[in-house]
Amino acid sequence: MNYDKIVLFESERIKLTKKVISKSYAKIILFGEHSVVYGQPAIALPLYSVDVHAEISLEPSGQTLSSRYYEGPIADMSNNLLGVKTLIDHILNELGKSSANFKMTITSQIPSERGMGSSAATAIAITRALYQYFDVPLNREKLLKEALIEEKITHGNPSGIDTATASSHFPIWFIKHKENAQITFNLADYNLVIADSGIKGKTADAVSLIARNMVDDSDNTKPLIDDLGRIATEAKRAIITGDGSKIGDLMYQSQQRLHDLGVSTPTLDKLVSTSKKAGALGAKLTGSGLGGCMIALTDSTTTAQRLATELRKAGATQTWIQSFKNYGFNGEKQNDNVVQ
Ligand code: PMV
Secondary structure (H helix, E strand, C coil): CCHHHHHHHHHHHHHHCCEEEEEEEEEEEEECCCHHHHCCCEEEEEEEEEEEEEEEEECCCCEEEECCCCEEEHHHCCHHHHHHHHHHHHHHHHCCCCCCCEEEEEEECCCCCCCCCHHHHHHHHHHHHHHHHCCCCCCHHHHHHHHHHHHHHHHCCCCCHHHHHHCCCCCEEEECCCEEEECCCCCCCCEEEEEECCCCCCHHHHHHHHHHHHHHCHHHHHHHHHHHHHHHHHHHHHHHHCCHHHHHHHHHHHHHHHHHHCCCCHHHHHHHHHHHHCCCCEEEEECCCCCCEEEEEECCHHHHHHHHHHHHHCCCCEEEEEECHHHCCCCCCCCCCCCC
């Protein structure tokens, strides 16, 4: 028997069936949206139950993408997916694989334009998958830098908090260009209810509205931004000590500042007041606002379930309940050197 031939066939079979799958998470900003753009601290967490998968498999010819928005050759992708296309082209070029043949399939549970970091999570999953497929090591710093290529096209002037959270396995404390660290999280008995207002958030509009007001109306705007930073710093202490009532109070304070900045909406305001009436410890919009999602903190699963029902009755189109049971600090470091 020709064993060489069998070994060759086996390696060819592996090559022909080569497939990788990478994932990333939806993100929720607990504290510090908008103020994070101006150097204030923010706290955000990955939603373990809402994720994106990017799968790459070998194809006999061409480069194609299959996703909920597009089906076909990557070269023909339309302008509304320019960020994703630019990212893929950039990485292929950088890795010297511009003429490789493959099919990429993106499966996402994250609703788009709802402040849950859909585009950032997609960029992270794509970057991880491409590096993994071509067997090139990828550290966290490089991962975040690559993903930002897509975010800059899709969002204009991102602080980087979305990509930092979508790629994290833990809640993070984030200061633009300065800190991106795992945060001690002692809230195992609490739950977060997330509700979709059913209206698309408008990140670029909301960010530029505040940028304009920082120039034209800085006497009113800057103190609100600074105060959001102060709230995030107080919230960090309360999260470390597990003080749910304090965190809830800070969420209501934060909502008031975001409302005063002009990025809440009547629907988001209504969902926040519904949460208060239904016994939430705190509630606020999350992400850019002008639509998108809101979040509410509860101290029991029963209250969380009741609240989710109330929020849907009040007009939320979708709700999620995320327990904080698995968010505790466990001493593990983010794996900086391996593609995950
Ligand atoms: O993309 P969104 O809606 O999750 O908002 C991102 C958070 C902002 O602080 C509003 C902008 C940023 O880049 O930090």
